Each structure stands twice: as C-alpha cells, then as structure tokens.
Amino acid sequence: MIIERLSREHRNIEKLLAILERELEVFDRGSRPDYQVIRATISYFRVYPSIYHHPQEDQVFARLKARDPAAAAKVGDLAREHREGAERLRRVAQAVDGALADRAIRRHDVAAVVREFIEHERRHVMIEDRDFFPAALRVLQPQDWTEIASAVSDHSDPLFSDVAEEGYEMLRAHILRLEQEAEAERRQSSIQPRPDGAF
Numbered sequence: 001m002i003i004e005r006l007s008r009e010h011r012n013i014e015k016l017l018a019i020l021e022r023e024l025e026v027f028d029r030g031s032r033p034d035y036q037v038i039r040a041t042i043s044y045f046r047v048y049p050s051i052y053h054h055p056q057e058d059q060v061f062a063r064l065k066a067r068d069p070a071a072a073a074k075v076g077d078l079a080r081e082h083r084e085g086a087e088r089l090r091r092v093a094q095a096v097d098g099a100l101a102d103r104a105i106r107r108h109d110v111a112a113v114v115r116e117f118i119e120h121e122r123r124h125v126m127i128e129d130r131d132f133f134p135a136a137l138r139v140l141q142p143q144d145w146t147e148i149a150s151a152v153s154d155h156s157d158p159l160f161s162d163v164a165e166e167g168y169e170m171l172r173a174h175i176l177r178l179e180q181e182a183e184a185e186r187r188q189s190s191i192q193p194r195p196d197g198a199f
Contacts, residue, residue, distance in 0.1 A: 002056060002148055003133050009053050010125045015175055016041050017118050024114050027107065035100055040171040042093050054082045056152045057128070060136050063144045071135040078132070081124055088117045 020041055023033035058079060065072035095113040 002060065002145060002152075003137055006053065006056060006060075007129065007133060009049075010129060013049070013053075013121065013125060016044060017121055019171075019174065020114060020118055024111060024118070027114075028111055030107075034174070035096065037171060037174050038096055042089065042096065044171065045089050046093075050082075050086060052152075056148070057132075058082070059148045059151055060140070061132065063140050063148065064132070064136050067141075067144070068135065068139045071139060075127065075132045075135065078128075085117075085121060085124060088113075088120055092117045 019037060023038050026033040061072065061075065061078045064075070091113050095110045099107075099110050
C-alpha cells in the first residue's frame with residue numbers, strides 16, 4: 001500500500017537524520033566528522049525524496065484536498081514544505097562544501113544550518129505521520145489509491161532496497177554499523193543492574 005511505503009520511507013529518513021545528528025555531534029566537539037557519509041546523505045536527500053517520495057505524497061495530498069479540504073488544511077501546504085526542505089538541504093550542501101573548501105565559515109554557522117535541516121525534517125515527518133497519512137487513509141477511496149498507484153513510477157530505494165546503488169554502499173554500511181552499536185547498547189543497558197530494583 002502507498003501509505004505503508006511512505007511510512008517506511010519516513011523511518012528510513014529518520015535513520016539518515018540520526019546519522020547527520022551523530023556527525024554533527026562530532027563536529028560540535030571540534031573533531032572532523034565523516035564528510036563522505038555527510039555528502040552521501042545529502043546526495044540521497046537530493047535524489048530519492050525529491051524524485052520519488054514527495055511526488056507520491058503530492059498525489060495523495062491532491063486527492064485528500066479534493067475529498068476533504070478541511071483535513072488537507074490541517075496538514076498545511078505540503079508543496080511549500082517540500083520546497084522549503086529542498087532549500088534547507090541546498091544550504092546544508094553549501095555549508096558542508098564551504099567547510100571542506102576551508103572557506104571562512106564559522107563552525108557555529110555550519111552546525112546551525114545542519115541542525116535547522118534536521119529539526120525541520122523531523123517536524124515535517126511527524127506532521128505527515130500524525131495528520132496527513134491517517135486523514136488520507138480515512139478519506140480516500142479505493143479508486144483514488146488505484147489511480148495514484150498508476151500515476152507514480154515504480155522505484156526501488158537506492159539506499160534501502162536489497163542492493164544499495166553504487167555510491168551508497170558506504171552509507172548503508174555506516175547505517176548498519178550504527179544500528180548494531182545501538183542494539184549492543186540496548187542489550188548492555190538491559191543487563192545492567194538498576195538501583196533500588198527500578199525498571
């Protein structure tokens with residue numbers, strides 16, 4: 001189902017935002033982050049959401065707006081949100097390129113641009129998950145879903161499909177490593193004794 005795919009893609013986007021956040025923490029400490037990972041993440045955001053994810057959402061939103069304008073109004077101006085997200089991503093790419101070229105860019109300014117992108121993307125995904133997707137599931141008719149499915153191109157995610165496309169293998173390995181580290185931390189914390197028998 002289209003909404004299931006869009007929701008799954010949101011979880012993937014959240015993984016990438018977490019990676020940017022971890023690299024930003026390295027940057028904030030005054031160390032050199034993994035710019036290769038950052039650039040691959042930026043590249044992914046430039047391609048996949050813009051070309052595949054957002055056009056599908058726009059199709060669903062157009063149907064929602066036609067069937068229930070009040071529900072669509074609660075979601076807001078999705079097309080504007082997508083344009084503004086693309087502009088924030090462009091600023092992130094410029095800031096990262098500037099830092100790599102040793103231009104006179106303050107670390108604080110680079111961090112602020114990246115942090116703004118992360119925060120806005122998380123808020124955008126949260127609003128879509130909370131307001132947009134449930135409204136679409138409630139309001140759209142089977143024929144709407146059929147027409148949307150026929151209007152959008154079938155695609156495989158260049159990063160999260162069975163085989164990552166060239167250029168994304170390193171980013172995929174980085175994501176898997178972070179997930180393994182997080183799982184190891186969860187296991188470790190679950191076996192640590194807690195004070196006073198607390199859970």
